[in-house]
Amino acid sequence: MSMTPSTPKVFLSFAFEDKALAGQIARLLQDNGIDTWWAEWCIAAGDSIRQKIDDGLGNCTHFIVLLTPASVTKPWVAAEMDAGLVRKLSRGTKFIALRCGLSPSALPPLLQGLLSPQVDSASLDLEQLIHDIHGITRKPPLGEVPRAARIGVKTAASYSTAANAMARLFVERSKNATRLDPNFSIAELSEELGLSHDDVRDAVHELKGFLENHRDSVIYAKDGLFAHFDRYWMPWDTDDDALRVATGLVNEPDFPKQPEDQARVLGWPARRLNPAIALLADRGLIKELRSHTGGPWQFATMIKTDATRRFVKSRN
Numbered sequence: 001m002s003m004t005p006s007t008p009k010v011f012l013s014f015a016f017e018d019k020a021l022a023g024q025i026a027r028l029l030q031d032n033g034i035d036t037w038w039a040e041w042c043i044a045a046g047d048s049i050r051q052k053i054d055d056g057l058g059n060c061t062h063f064i065v066l067l068t069p070a071s072v073t074k075p076w077v078a079a080e081m082d083a084g085l086v087r088k089l090s091r092g093t094k095f096i097a098l099r100c101g102l103s104p105s106a107l108p109p110l111l112q113g114l115l116s117p118q119v120d121s122a123s124l125d126l127e128q129l130i131h132d133i134h135g136i137t138r139k140p141p142l143g144e145v146p147r148a149a150r151i152g153v154k155t156a157a158s159y160s161t162a163a164n165a166m167a168r169l170f171v172e173r174s175k176n177a178t179r180l181d182p183n184f185s186i187a188e189l190s191e192e193l194g195l196s197h198d199d200v201r202d203a204v205h206e207l208k209g210f211l212e213n214h215r216d217s218v219i220y221a222k223d224g225l226f227a228h229f230d231r232y233w234m235p236w237d238t239d240d241d242a243l244r245v246a247t248g249l250v251n252e253p254d255f256p257k258q259p260e261d262q263a264r265v266l267g268w269p270a271r272r273l274n275p276a277i278a279l280l281a282d283r284g285l286i287k288e289l290r291s292h293t294g295g296p297w298q299f300a301t302m303i304k305t306d307a308t309r310r311f312v313k314s315r316n
Helices: 016-031 049-059 075-091 127-134 147-151 161-173 186-193 197-206 223-233 238-251 259-266 270-282 306-315
Strands: 009-013 035-037 062-067 094-099 211-214 218-221 286-290 299-304
Touching (some): 009 075, 016 127, 049 075, 223 270, 238 270
Parallel strands (some): 009 062
């Protein structure tokens, strides 16, 4: 069998009366990439039994003893367990007791504190033992962190709790970060946020630089809302994204001027790219042409200027 330095090596201890079950265990372990020392394989005619056992014990990473009503009474098995426990203490060898026909309370006192898997000779299933020996965790894969945990409780410190809640609602509900995406009435905001109508109006007033209020019936975001607030509740920072777009315009001859082409180059959705372009436009760092197609893009095209170059230079 071809082995790597990480191949686990098992010494299997058993009583003669349990030879058939021990053979099944040995074959299953060997068939699943675990180099197994079993007396029937490893001691040939004329070999020194003591020397072969010492060699098997000396090289093992895992000591497995098959404990049955027959084996717990055998001095030879007890002597091998003593050697296995010494290796556990001195070299960190994993000591595993497999039970067949015994309860945990029937094990020797030193082993009762160890997890001892139960095996059944009639339907032998060693899948979990094989996984444990190979170090395959029982834990399921770690899932994606929910957005609520990813963004935590971060808020814009200069705004009230109500204003933060309102800004966060716009940020998280928007599909493309365009002006009417999304929009709410005062009544809808009151229901969404659990605030009174007056509290909603106060929050809209507090965010007047970022929101437009059309007669309390349509409240929608200005360009700057997403550019300013995305950093608090989205997994990107619009300042960094704006610098990336400006750097592309200034330093990369083939960097496109149309947002849909930029999105393909950068691998960003419109929801992320629109605020970055809006930030550059609001600060006068590019010349831009707005889109009037009603699609996902706020801007149709943009052109770099000296202000773009100075912006990139100042950040580098």
